[in-house]
Amino acid sequence: MREATRKKWDLSASFYDLLAYGPERRWAAAKRALFANMEGRILFVAVGTGQDIRFFPPGRDIVGIDISPRMLAKARSRAAAYAGKLELRLMDVHSLEFPDYSFDQVVSSCTFCSVPDPVAGLKALRRVLKPGGMLYMFEHTGSRLFPFNLMLNLMTPIWKPIGPEMNRDTVANVRKAGFEIQQVNNIYLDVVKTIIATSPA
Amino acid sequence: MATAWLVTGIVDPAWPTPAGMLAGMLAAMGLSLLLMPVFVALFGAMEVMLPVMLTAMLAGMLLGMARAMTVFSTWEAMVAGGLIGTLTLLSTYALDASLRRRGL
Numbered sequence: 573m574r575e576a577t578r579k580k581w582d583l584s585a586s587f588y589d590l591l592a593y594g595p596e597r598r599w600a601a602a603k604r605a606l607f608a609n610m611e612g613r614i615l616f617v618a619v620g621t622g623q624d625i626r627f628f629p630p631g632r633d634i635v636g637i638d639i640s641p642r643m644l645a646k647a648r649s650r651a652a653a654y655a656g657k658l659e660l661r662l663m664d665v666h667s668l669e670f671p672d673y674s675f676d677q678v679v680s681s682c683t684f685c686s687v688p689d690p691v692a693g694l695k696a697l698r699r700v701l702k703p704g705g706m707l708y709m710f711e712h713t714g715s716r717l718f719p720f721n722l723m724l725n726l727m728t729p730i731w732k733p734i735g736p737e738m739n740r741d742t743v744a745n746v747r748k749a750g751f752e753i754q755q756v757n758n759i760y761l762d763v764v765k766t767i768i769a770t771s772p773a
Numbered sequence: 774m775a776t777a778w779l780v781t782g783i784v785d786p787a788w789p790t791p792a793g794m795l796a797g798m799l800a801a802m803g804l805s806l807l808l809m810p811v812f813v814a815l816f817g818a819m820e821v822m823l824p825v826m827l828t829a830m831l832a833g834m835l836l837g838m839a840r841a842m843t844v845f846s847t848w849e850a851m852v853a854g855g856l857i858g859t860l861t862l863l864s865t866y867a868l869d870a871s872l873r874r875r876g877l
Binding site: 593594712724730 | 810813815816820821823827830865869872
Protein backbone atom coordinates (compact mmCIF):
# COMPACT_ATOMS: atom_id res chain seq x y z
CA MET A 573 0.00 0.00 0.00
CA ARG A 574 1.33 3.43 -0.88
CA GLU A 575 1.95 5.11 2.42
CA ALA A 576 1.99 8.70 1.14
CA THR A 577 -1.40 8.27 -0.53
CA ARG A 578 -2.89 6.66 2.57
CA LYS A 579 -1.61 9.49 4.77
CA LYS A 580 -2.97 12.14 2.40
CA TRP A 581 -6.47 10.67 2.44
CA ASP A 582 -6.38 9.95 6.17
CA LEU A 583 -5.63 13.64 6.66
CA SER A 584 -8.44 14.68 4.28
CA ALA A 585 -10.97 12.41 6.01
CA SER A 586 -11.59 14.93 8.77
CA PHE A 587 -12.79 17.72 6.42
CA TYR A 588 -13.79 15.73 3.32
CA ASP A 589 -17.53 15.67 4.05
CA LEU A 590 -17.58 19.42 4.66
CA LEU A 591 -15.89 20.24 1.35
CA ALA A 592 -17.94 17.63 -0.51
CA TYR A 593 -21.33 19.01 0.58
CA GLY A 594 -21.71 21.38 -2.41
CA PRO A 595 -20.29 19.04 -5.09
CA GLU A 596 -22.30 16.03 -3.87
CA ARG A 597 -25.53 18.04 -3.94
CA ARG A 598 -24.80 19.39 -7.43
CA TRP A 599 -23.76 16.02 -8.89
CA ALA A 600 -26.44 13.93 -7.16
CA ALA A 601 -28.68 13.45 -10.21
CA ALA A 602 -25.83 12.49 -12.56
CA LYS A 603 -24.38 10.03 -10.05
CA ARG A 604 -27.77 8.47 -9.32
CA ALA A 605 -28.35 8.00 -13.06
CA LEU A 606 -24.92 6.41 -13.58
CA PHE A 607 -25.16 4.12 -10.56
CA ALA A 608 -28.63 2.98 -11.66
CA ASN A 609 -26.70 0.75 -14.11
CA MET A 610 -25.18 -1.29 -11.26
CA GLU A 611 -25.84 -5.02 -11.80
CA GLY A 612 -24.26 -8.30 -10.69
CA ARG A 613 -21.22 -8.32 -8.40
CA ILE A 614 -19.83 -4.81 -8.24
CA LEU A 615 -16.49 -3.37 -7.15
CA PHE A 616 -16.79 0.27 -6.03
CA VAL A 617 -13.35 1.87 -6.03
CA ALA A 618 -12.44 4.50 -3.44
CA VAL A 619 -15.65 4.52 -1.44
CA GLY A 620 -14.17 7.29 0.76
CA THR A 621 -16.43 8.43 3.59
CA GLY A 622 -19.37 6.73 1.87
CA GLN A 623 -20.92 9.91 0.46
CA ASP A 624 -21.94 8.03 -2.70
CA ILE A 625 -23.67 5.14 -0.93
CA ARG A 626 -26.97 7.04 -0.82
CA PHE A 627 -26.96 7.06 -4.66
CA PHE A 628 -26.59 3.26 -4.95
CA PRO A 629 -29.73 1.45 -6.10
CA PRO A 630 -30.99 -0.89 -3.35
CA GLY A 631 -30.47 -4.63 -3.30
CA ARG A 632 -27.08 -4.79 -5.03
CA ASP A 633 -24.01 -6.90 -4.16
CA ILE A 634 -21.17 -4.38 -3.76
CA VAL A 635 -17.61 -4.48 -2.44
CA GLY A 636 -16.32 -0.98 -1.63
CA ILE A 637 -12.58 -0.44 -1.24
CA ASP A 638 -10.52 2.50 -0.06
CA ILE A 639 -6.87 3.12 0.74
CA SER A 640 -7.62 5.18 3.86
CA PRO A 641 -8.62 3.54 7.17
CA ARG A 642 -9.97 6.88 8.44
CA MET A 643 -12.16 7.30 5.35
CA LEU A 644 -13.46 3.76 5.76
CA ALA A 645 -14.18 4.33 9.45
CA LYS A 646 -16.45 7.23 8.44
CA ALA A 647 -18.09 5.14 5.72
CA ARG A 648 -19.11 2.29 8.02
CA SER A 649 -22.35 3.83 9.35
CA ARG A 650 -23.45 4.76 5.82
CA ALA A 651 -22.63 1.24 4.60
CA ALA A 652 -24.63 -0.26 7.47
CA ALA A 653 -27.66 1.78 6.40
CA TYR A 654 -27.50 0.52 2.77
CA ALA A 655 -30.44 -1.69 1.78
CA GLY A 656 -28.35 -4.38 0.11
CA LYS A 657 -25.06 -6.20 0.47
CA LEU A 658 -22.16 -3.79 0.90
CA GLU A 659 -18.79 -4.97 2.18
CA LEU A 660 -16.04 -2.43 2.89
CA ARG A 661 -12.37 -3.38 2.57
CA LEU A 662 -9.09 -1.57 3.05
CA MET A 663 -7.24 -1.93 -0.23
CA ASP A 664 -5.04 -0.12 -2.73
CA VAL A 665 -6.34 -0.13 -6.29
CA HIS A 666 -2.80 -0.81 -7.54
CA SER A 667 -2.66 -4.12 -5.70
CA LEU A 668 -6.15 -5.59 -5.58
CA GLU A 669 -6.47 -8.72 -3.45
CA PHE A 670 -9.23 -10.26 -5.59
CA PRO A 671 -8.86 -13.19 -8.02
CA ASP A 672 -9.02 -12.49 -11.77
CA TYR A 673 -12.50 -11.94 -13.22
CA SER A 674 -14.19 -11.53 -9.80
CA PHE A 675 -16.59 -8.74 -10.72
CA ASP A 676 -19.29 -8.07 -13.29
CA GLN A 677 -18.86 -4.31 -12.99
CA VAL A 678 -16.44 -1.77 -11.58
CA VAL A 679 -17.65 1.68 -10.54
CA SER A 680 -15.61 4.71 -9.54
CA SER A 681 -16.48 8.21 -8.44
CA CYS A 682 -13.88 11.01 -8.43
CA THR A 683 -11.12 8.45 -8.01
CA PHE A 684 -8.74 8.50 -10.95
CA CYS A 685 -7.86 12.15 -10.38
CA SER A 686 -5.99 10.92 -7.30
CA VAL A 687 -4.72 7.40 -7.96
CA PRO A 688 -0.91 7.84 -8.17
CA ASP A 689 -0.52 5.64 -11.27
CA PRO A 690 -3.91 5.82 -12.99
CA VAL A 691 -3.10 3.50 -15.92
CA ALA A 692 -1.70 0.81 -13.59
CA GLY A 693 -4.78 1.21 -11.35
CA LEU A 694 -7.11 0.85 -14.33
CA LYS A 695 -5.18 -2.20 -15.55
CA ALA A 696 -5.65 -3.74 -12.10
CA LEU A 697 -9.39 -3.12 -12.45
CA ARG A 698 -9.38 -4.85 -15.84
CA ARG A 699 -7.77 -7.89 -14.24
CA VAL A 700 -10.58 -8.33 -11.71
CA LEU A 701 -13.34 -7.47 -14.17
CA LYS A 702 -14.94 -10.30 -16.15
CA PRO A 703 -14.39 -10.18 -19.93
CA GLY A 704 -17.13 -7.98 -21.34
CA GLY A 705 -17.68 -6.45 -17.88
CA MET A 706 -18.59 -2.79 -17.55
CA LEU A 707 -16.62 0.09 -16.08
CA TYR A 708 -18.70 3.07 -14.94
CA MET A 709 -16.82 6.20 -13.92
CA PHE A 710 -17.87 9.60 -12.63
CA GLU A 711 -14.69 11.65 -12.84
CA HIS A 712 -13.33 15.15 -13.18
CA THR A 713 -10.57 15.52 -15.72
CA GLY A 714 -8.44 18.13 -17.41
CA SER A 715 -9.96 20.29 -20.14
CA ARG A 716 -9.08 20.68 -23.80
CA LEU A 717 -10.43 24.21 -23.81
CA PHE A 718 -8.49 27.38 -23.11
CA PRO A 719 -8.58 29.03 -20.56
CA PHE A 720 -10.02 26.19 -18.47
CA ASN A 721 -6.98 23.99 -19.16
CA LEU A 722 -4.75 26.82 -17.89
CA MET A 723 -6.86 27.21 -14.72
CA LEU A 724 -6.77 23.46 -14.04
CA ASN A 725 -3.00 23.34 -14.61
CA LEU A 726 -2.56 26.22 -12.15
CA MET A 727 -4.80 24.61 -9.53
CA THR A 728 -3.18 21.16 -9.68
CA PRO A 729 -0.05 21.92 -7.60
CA ILE A 730 -2.19 23.68 -5.01
CA TRP A 731 -4.75 20.89 -4.57
CA LYS A 732 -2.49 17.87 -5.10
CA PRO A 733 -0.97 17.76 -1.57
CA ILE A 734 -4.40 17.40 0.06
CA GLY A 735 -6.51 15.97 -2.74
CA PRO A 736 -6.82 15.43 -6.47
CA GLU A 737 -4.91 16.40 -9.59
CA MET A 738 -7.11 18.62 -11.75
CA ASN A 739 -5.59 18.12 -15.17
CA ARG A 740 -5.59 14.39 -15.92
CA ASP A 741 -6.78 12.93 -19.23
CA THR A 742 -8.77 10.10 -17.67
CA VAL A 743 -10.52 9.10 -20.91
CA ALA A 744 -7.10 8.54 -22.52
CA ASN A 745 -5.94 6.62 -19.43
CA VAL A 746 -8.97 4.31 -19.67
CA ARG A 747 -8.04 3.57 -23.29
CA LYS A 748 -4.35 3.05 -22.37
CA ALA A 749 -5.40 0.48 -19.78
CA GLY A 750 -7.05 -1.57 -22.54
CA PHE A 751 -10.73 -0.72 -22.01
CA GLU A 752 -13.04 0.04 -24.90
CA ILE A 753 -14.85 3.34 -24.41
CA GLN A 754 -18.59 3.03 -24.97
CA GLN A 755 -19.82 6.46 -23.95
CA VAL A 756 -18.54 9.74 -22.51
CA ASN A 757 -21.01 12.34 -21.27
CA ASN A 758 -20.11 15.83 -20.16
CA ILE A 759 -21.67 16.78 -16.83
CA TYR A 760 -19.94 20.16 -16.50
CA LEU A 761 -18.01 21.69 -19.40
CA ASP A 762 -15.58 19.01 -20.65
CA VAL A 763 -14.23 18.69 -17.09
CA VAL A 764 -16.74 16.60 -15.13
CA LYS A 765 -17.73 13.47 -17.06
CA THR A 766 -19.31 10.09 -16.89
CA ILE A 767 -17.28 7.45 -18.73
CA ILE A 768 -18.70 4.06 -19.65
CA ALA A 769 -16.26 1.44 -20.93
CA THR A 770 -16.02 -2.33 -21.32
CA SER A 771 -13.26 -4.80 -20.68
CA PRO A 772 -12.74 -6.56 -24.03
CA ALA A 773 -13.90 -10.16 -24.10
CA MET B 774 -16.30 42.94 -7.03
CA ALA B 775 -14.01 41.78 -4.23
CA THR B 776 -11.27 41.47 -6.83
CA ALA B 777 -11.87 45.04 -7.99
CA TRP B 778 -11.78 46.33 -4.44
CA LEU B 779 -8.50 44.53 -3.81
CA VAL B 780 -6.87 45.65 -7.06
CA THR B 781 -7.71 49.33 -6.53
CA GLY B 782 -6.17 49.03 -3.07
CA ILE B 783 -2.94 47.48 -4.35
CA VAL B 784 -2.18 48.96 -7.76
CA ASP B 785 -1.11 52.60 -7.86
CA PRO B 786 -1.78 54.80 -10.94
CA ALA B 787 1.94 55.64 -10.97
CA TRP B 788 2.87 52.01 -11.70
CA PRO B 789 3.94 50.82 -15.18
CA THR B 790 0.98 49.22 -16.97
CA PRO B 791 2.46 45.67 -17.23
CA ALA B 792 3.27 45.72 -13.50
CA GLY B 793 -0.31 46.79 -12.74
CA MET B 794 -1.68 43.98 -14.91
CA LEU B 795 0.51 41.33 -13.32
CA ALA B 796 -0.02 42.52 -9.75
CA GLY B 797 -3.79 42.78 -10.32
CA MET B 798 -3.96 39.30 -11.80
CA LEU B 799 -1.85 37.67 -9.07
CA ALA B 800 -3.64 39.45 -6.22
CA ALA B 801 -7.06 38.58 -7.61
CA MET B 802 -6.17 34.94 -8.21
CA GLY B 803 -4.68 34.70 -4.72
CA LEU B 804 -7.89 36.12 -3.23
CA SER B 805 -9.99 33.67 -5.26
CA LEU B 806 -7.92 30.75 -3.95
CA LEU B 807 -8.45 31.91 -0.37
CA LEU B 808 -12.22 32.22 -0.85
CA MET B 809 -12.49 29.02 -2.90
CA PRO B 810 -12.96 26.43 -0.10
CA VAL B 811 -16.01 28.29 1.25
CA PHE B 812 -17.67 28.60 -2.16
CA VAL B 813 -16.78 25.02 -3.12
CA ALA B 814 -18.23 23.59 0.09
CA LEU B 815 -21.49 25.47 -0.47
CA PHE B 816 -22.07 25.45 -4.21
CA GLY B 817 -19.99 22.74 -5.95
CA ALA B 818 -16.44 22.04 -7.06
CA MET B 819 -15.59 22.69 -10.70
CA GLU B 820 -18.78 24.68 -11.23
CA VAL B 821 -17.39 27.20 -8.76
CA MET B 822 -13.63 26.92 -9.14
CA LEU B 823 -13.41 27.52 -12.87
CA PRO B 824 -15.67 30.60 -13.20
CA VAL B 825 -14.27 32.11 -9.98
CA MET B 826 -10.63 31.65 -11.06
CA LEU B 827 -11.38 32.89 -14.56
CA THR B 828 -13.22 35.96 -13.27
CA ALA B 829 -10.36 36.71 -10.89
CA MET B 830 -7.77 36.37 -13.64
CA LEU B 831 -9.65 38.55 -16.15
CA ALA B 832 -10.88 41.17 -13.69
CA GLY B 833 -7.52 41.35 -11.91
CA MET B 834 -5.63 41.76 -15.17
CA LEU B 835 -8.00 44.29 -16.77
CA LEU B 836 -8.55 46.38 -13.66
CA GLY B 837 -4.86 46.25 -12.73
CA MET B 838 -4.00 47.52 -16.20
CA ALA B 839 -6.66 50.22 -16.10
CA ARG B 840 -5.68 51.30 -12.60
CA ALA B 841 -2.04 51.72 -13.69
CA MET B 842 -3.14 53.95 -16.58
CA THR B 843 -5.80 56.15 -15.01
CA VAL B 844 -7.44 57.13 -11.73
CA PHE B 845 -10.89 55.71 -10.96
CA SER B 846 -12.86 55.16 -7.80
CA THR B 847 -13.20 51.87 -5.94
CA TRP B 848 -16.94 52.00 -6.67
CA GLU B 849 -16.35 52.29 -10.45
CA ALA B 850 -13.87 49.41 -10.27
CA MET B 851 -16.36 47.26 -8.36
CA VAL B 852 -19.07 47.85 -10.98
CA ALA B 853 -16.60 46.89 -13.71
CA GLY B 854 -15.53 43.82 -11.70
CA GLY B 855 -19.18 42.82 -11.25
CA LEU B 856 -19.76 43.13 -15.01
CA ILE B 857 -16.70 41.02 -15.83
CA GLY B 858 -17.86 38.38 -13.33
CA THR B 859 -21.39 38.32 -14.77
CA LEU B 860 -20.12 38.03 -18.36
CA THR B 861 -17.72 35.25 -17.38
CA LEU B 862 -20.50 33.32 -15.62
CA LEU B 863 -22.88 33.71 -18.58
CA SER B 864 -20.21 32.66 -21.11
CA THR B 865 -19.24 29.62 -19.02
CA TYR B 866 -22.91 28.67 -18.62
CA ALA B 867 -23.48 28.90 -22.39
CA LEU B 868 -20.36 26.86 -23.17
CA ASP B 869 -21.35 24.25 -20.58
CA ALA B 870 -24.82 23.90 -22.09
CA SER B 871 -23.31 23.47 -25.55
CA LEU B 872 -20.72 20.88 -24.40
CA ARG B 873 -23.28 18.83 -22.48
CA ARG B 874 -25.36 18.56 -25.63
CA ARG B 875 -22.35 17.42 -27.67
CA GLY B 876 -20.81 14.84 -25.29
CA LEU B 877 -17.06 14.21 -25.71
